[in-house]
Amino acid sequence: MPEPLLRLEGVHTHIGQYHILQGVDLDVPAGGLTMLLGRNGAGKTTTLRSIMGLWNPSQGRVVFDGTEIGGMGTADIARLGLAYVPENMGLFGNLTVQENMVLAARKGPMDNARLDWIFELFPALKKFWRLPAGNLSGGQKQMLAIARAISEPRRLLLIDEPTKGLAPSIVEALIEAFLDLKRSETTILLVEQNFRMACAVGDSVAVMDDGQIVHTGAMSELAENEALQQRLLGLSLDTHQ
Amino acid sequence: MLNALLSGDLPRSRGLTLILLAILVGLAFAPFLFPGTRSLNTAATICVFIVLVASYDLLLGYTGVVSFAHTMFYGIGAYGVAIMLELWPASWGGILLGSLAGLAVSIALAFVIALFSLRVRAIFFAMVTLAVSSAFMILASQLSGLTGGEDGLSYRVPRELGPAFKLIDTEILGVKVDGRLLNYYLVFLASAGLVLLLLRFVNAPFGRVLQAIRENTFRAEAIGYRTVIYRTIAVCLSAGVASLAGSLMAIWLKYTGPDTTLSLTIMIDILLMLVIGGMGSIYGAVLGATLFILARNYLQNLMDIGASALGDLPLLPALIDPDRWLLWLGVLFILSVYFFPSGIVGRLRAGR
Amino acid sequence: MTDQTASQTETAAPRAPLSERFGKWVPYLLVPVFLILGYLLIGSGPTWATLTLAGLAMGMMIFVMASGLTLVFGLMDILNFGHGAFISIGAFVGATVLLSAGGWTGADSVLLNLGAVLPAMLAAMMVAGGLGYVFERVIVRPVYGAHLKQILVTMGGLIVAEELIRLIWGPDAIPLPRPEAFTGAWIFGMVAIEKYRVYSVILGLIIFLALLWVLGRTRTGLLIRAGVENGEMVEALGYRIRLIFILVFVAGSALAGLGGVMWGLYEQIITAQMGLDVLVLVFIVVIIGGLGSVHGCFIGALLVGLLANYTGYLMPKLALGSNILLMVAVLMWRPQGLLPINKQ
Numbered sequence: 001m002p003e004p005l006l007r008l009e010g011v012h013t014h015i016g017q018y019h020i021l022q023g024v025d026l027d028v029p030a031g032g033l034t035m036l037l038g039r040n041g042a043g044k045t046t047t048l049r050s051i052m053g054l055w056n057p058s059q060g061r062v063v064f065d066g067t068e069i070g071g072m073g074t075a076d077i078a079r080l081g082l083a084y085v086p087e088n089m090g091l092f093g094n095l096t097v098q099e100n101m102v103l104a105a106r107k108g109p110m111d112n113a114r115l116d117w118i119f120e121l122f123p124a125l126k127k128f129w130r131l132p133a134g135n136l137s138g139g140q141k142q143m144l145a146i147a148r149a150i151s152e153p154r155r156l157l158l159i160d161e162p163t164k165g166l167a168p169s170i171v172e173a174l175i176e177a178f179l180d181l182k183r184s185e186t187t188i189l190l191v192e193q194n195f196r197m198a199c200a201v202g203d204s205v206a207v208m209d210d211g212q213i214v215h216t217g218a219m220s221e222l223a224e225n226e227a228l229q230q231r232l233l234g235l236s237l238d239t240h241q
Numbered sequence: 242m243l244n245a246l247l248s249g250d251l252p253r254s255r256g257l258t259l260i261l262l263a264i265l266v267g268l269a270f271a272p273f274l275f276p277g278t279r280s281l282n283t284a285a286t287i288c289v290f291i292v293l294v295a296s297y298d299l300l301l302g303y304t305g306v307v308s309f310a311h312t313m314f315y316g317i318g319a320y321g322v323a324i325m326l327e328l329w330p331a332s333w334g335g336i337l338l339g340s341l342a343g344l345a346v347s348i349a350l351a352f353v354i355a356l357f358s359l360r361v362r363a364i365f366f367a368m369v370t371l372a373v374s375s376a377f378m379i380l381a382s383q384l385s386g387l388t389g390g391e392d393g394l395s396y397r398v399p400r401e402l403g404p405a406f407k408l409i410d411t412e413i414l415g416v417k418v419d420g421r422l423l424n425y426y427l428v429f430l431a432s433a434g435l436v437l438l439l440l441r442f443v444n445a446p447f448g449r450v451l452q453a454i455r456e457n458t459f460r461a462e463a464i465g466y467r468t469v470i471y472r473t474i475a476v477c478l479s480a481g482v483a484s485l486a487g488s489l490m491a492i493w494l495k496y497t498g499p500d501t502t503l504s505l506t507i508m509i510d511i512l513l514m515l516v517i518g519g520m521g522s523i524y525g526a527v528l529g530a531t532l533f534i535l536a537r538n539y540l541q542n543l544m545d546i547g548a549s550a551l552g553d554l555p556l557l558p559a560l561i562d563p564d565r566w567l568l569w570l571g572v573l574f575i576l577s578v579y580f581f582p583s584g585i586v587g588r589l590r591a592g593r
Numbered sequence: 594m595t596d597q598t599a600s601q602t603e604t605a606a607p608r609a610p611l612s613e614r615f616g617k618w619v620p621y622l623l624v625p626v627f628l629i630l631g632y633l634l635i636g637s638g639p640t641w642a643t644l645t646l647a648g649l650a651m652g653m654m655i656f657v658m659a660s661g662l663t664l665v666f667g668l669m670d671i672l673n674f675g676h677g678a679f680i681s682i683g684a685f686v687g688a689t690v691l692l693s694a695g696g697w698t699g700a701d702s703v704l705l706n707l708g709a710v711l712p713a714m715l716a717a718m719m720v721a722g723g724l725g726y727v728f729e730r731v732i733v734r735p736v737y738g739a740h741l742k743q744i745l746v747t748m749g750g751l752i753v754a755e756e757l758i759r760l761i762w763g764p765d766a767i768p769l770p771r772p773e774a775f776t777g778a779w780i781f782g783m784v785a786i787e788k789y790r791v792y793s794v795i796l797g798l799i800i801f802l803a804l805l806w807v808l809g810r811t812r813t814g815l816l817i818r819a820g821v822e823n824g825e826m827v828e829a830l831g832y833r834i835r836l837i838f839i840l841v842f843v844a845g846s847a848l849a850g851l852g853g854v855m856w857g858l859y860e861q862i863i864t865a866q867m868g869l870d871v872l873v874l875v876f877i878v879v880i881i882g883g884l885g886s887v888h889g890c891f892i893g894a895l896l897v898g899l900l901a902n903y904t905g906y907l908m909p910k911l912a913l914g915s916n917i918l919l920m921v922a923v924l925m926w927r928p929q930g931l932l933p934i935n936k937q
């Protein structure tokens with residue numbers, strides 16, 4: 001088995017006095033889309049933030065492509081080619097769509113081919129290019145947040161619940177976009193509550209509970225095994241939709 | 242009994258207990274232990290500042306709110322008494338009315354300030370109080386008809402509180418039992434009462450809530466409205482006690498002016514006393530005020546001697562000139578905030 | 594499928610509701626409203642013109658001093674009481690340069706006068722900026738994220754800086770006469786236009802426009818604005834926010850130093866505690882404007898300057914309290930200030 005692109009070994013994270021992550025072991029293989037699932041409060045967001053250095057793990061190792069990144073500054077971690085789309089999207093609402101994109105392309109002006117590709121994925125961005133990002137609708141904001149993350153070629157995308165609060169039709173559009181992204185060979189670690197989306201795009205999956213990984217495997221395997229879903233996620237058929 | 246008097250908040254350290262006892266005994270018997278006008282003046286100043294600093298601790302230490310208007314409330318209490326004694330010289334009614342008027346004005350003003358600034362963010366409070374108190378200071382010096390302007394007010398206190406009054410003819414331990422002695426004990430007992438009152442407040446459930454808010458402002462602010470109410474009450478309470486301390490000072494000094502009550506220098510002194518003594522503990526205020534005032538009264542002489550002894554060396558004499566007192570205090574202040582945020586009391590308690 | 598959803602999202606209304614868009618502009622209207630009200634109450638054109646110019650000049654100077662403070666707050670959530678120190682230091686350094694320029698300030702030549710004033714301002718900015726750098730490293734950095742300690746420590750820093758000024762320049766106030774070209778007034782019929790005030794307004798405007806240009810058109814400026822909104826995300830995009838912050842802190846300190854020189858020449862006298870005195874006005878302006886907002890700070894500064902001068906003429910007794918009343922009124926209307934920044 002090849003080295004994973006990102007590996008977490010026994011990561012513990014404390015927020016203030018609370019012990020949130022209690023030994024997370026997680027492998028993200030290169031080139032695929034790994035789903036990170038779990039109930040509310042399981043620690044998914046905290047895991048992503050610990051990878052990005054927004055929380056400092058108190059124990060354990062975070063290794064990205066052979067480099068130990070636990071304890072490094074967030075900016076330095078980002079410069080290794082990681083991009084993060086937080087749960088609240090983290091847009092700069094007073095800046096225009098264009099300015100948001102300009103800042104995201106840290107290495108210089110975006111090349112046109114890439115921009116065209118992004119516009120193809122998210123046509124709304126082109127239309128509202130000069131509008132303050134704060135004025136966009138919820139779905140458009142989410143698209144901008146993802147577009148920002150892929151404004152330059154990245155090696156790993158960390159995306160936290162992109163479908164939160166979006167209408168089903170827009171979720172469909174996002175699924176299309178993710179499938180397209182996968183074809184571009186980007187590695188993605190995706191946190192989701194929407195199980196349908198997870199089934200549609202995920203290659204492998206890790207399930208968290210109470211600050212630990214409680215299950216890893218192929219996404220297709222979990223998608224077929226309802227008993228397992230029920231046990232890990234408390235899902236039942238009627239909440240699927 | 243002692244436990245009840247201290248509201249269950251015992252010093253919890255042998256060293257601290259000894260120092261507090263020494264301060265208590267020293268102040269309680271000051272007229273007999275340290276006879277002389279200057280010493281008695283120092284003792285009375287210590288009493289008043291203990292109250293003033295302890296009431297400030299209610300804000301800074303227990304509530305986690307920085308105020309720069311504490312001297313304003315102190316001044317309001319002092320001017321209340323001064324103005325009333327100006328109207329009705331040497332009357333007990335003037336003292337009573339002045340203290341009550343000062344108390345009412347202070348609490349009302351504190352309420353308004355707190356309501357407007359704490360509603361948004363606690364740090365607004367620091368800026369708003371600085372603005373309001375500096376405006377108040379200018380106002381006090383401009384309304385010279387009422388406040389005596391820069392010169393301040395001198396007035397007479399009731400005869401029973403002056404040196405001319407003899408309670409008994411015999412001397413006790415070689416000390417005359419005159420009105421001045423009575424005045425001192427009025428200040429001492431009132432101060433002691435106010436400190437015990439503050440101890441009661443901070444150890445009541447109310448005080449615990451304040452500390453909880455301070456510990457986790459983020460959570461508390463998320464809960465929202467109640468935080469503002471609790472903090473507003475603390476601000477009003479602290480302003481009220483500061484105002485009473487001002488009234489006591491006005492009675493003791495028989496003089497009230499901007500330099501003795503309102504000036505920002507006093508505000509900075511209060512901050513220093515509290516931080517050095519130990520925030521978040523009334524005993525820290527007691528210790529800080531006592532040490533600071535003793536040091537100021539006696540250390541500055543020492544600096545003076547040192548400066549002249551060094552003669553005409555370059556720079557060094559200028560650095561330990563008594564005028565540089567504030568420079569060194571400022572440095573000490575910064576260092577204590579960094580390295581001893583819980584002050585002397587914190588050290589003593591940790592090292593028991 | 595994709596096409597259909599895409600067109601759906603495109604038609605979704607991206608604009609804020611009308612009241613919100615309109616509400617954004619109301620604070621800007623306050624300045625003309627103040628001007629008109631002032632004119633109606635004062636009644637005399639020439640007096641009004643003089644007072645207005647004085648108010649604008651004062652406002653511009655306060656803006657120059659306050660802009661850095663508000664950005665530092667917005668960017669790092671740091672309330673810096675030490676900002677007053679940079680104002681005083683700037684004034685004293687500027688005064689030293691001016692007073693040592695000897696004949697140049699007294700000469701009846703605009704060029705020679707400028708030859709004294711410009712170096713004075715540059716020196717003030719450099720020293721204040723350098724001090725800002727030291728202040729940030731020594732005083733502020735160890736207390737990031739702890740508001741209470743920040744306030745205490747920066748106040749301590751202000752005290753120490755004031756004392757150092759007294760140590761270096763002596764305890765007394767220093768008179769600071771204006772150079773020849775900046776004294777006096779132009780007379781237009783009944784209206785006397787004081788030269789120094791005009792120059793102050795022009796300089797203040799230049800700085801405001803330059804700030805807007807930097808913040809709106811340069812990458813660094815975009816990063817500053819982005820950082821004010823969401824510093825964590827700026828980091829996550831790979832920028833070191835600390836560098837941006839130090840830059841803003843130093844630039845803000847330098848501007849405070851410049852403001853100190855301007856204020857000193859305006860008052861024609863400087864004292865060690867002038868920084869703290871002005872800081873009070875600066876705080877009022879920053880609160881009125883909304884913490885972190887440069888536009889708000891500009892409006893707030895103009896309002897404070899105009900109000901101080903109008904009430905000083907109309908009701909001298911009220912002049913002192915007028916700014917505080919203004920602050921209370923604004924907070925009642927908009928608890929976050931006129932143009933608050935929406936933090937994430």
Ligand SMILES: Nc1ncnc2c1ncn2[C@@H]1O[C@H](COP(=O)(O)OP(=O)(O)OP(=O)(O)O)[C@@H](O)[C@H]1O
Binds near residue numbers: 042
């Ligand atoms: N800033 C914080 N302070 C204290 N506790 C926190 C903080 N952030 C998160 N937590 C706690 O950490 C735990 C894990 O939170 P996290 O946000 O990682 O969960 P999650 O799996 O992302 O949940 P969700 O699906 O609801 O987003 C929760 O119990 C939460 O209360």
Ligand SMILES: [Mg+2]
Binds near residue numbers: 045046087160
């Ligand atoms: Mg989450």
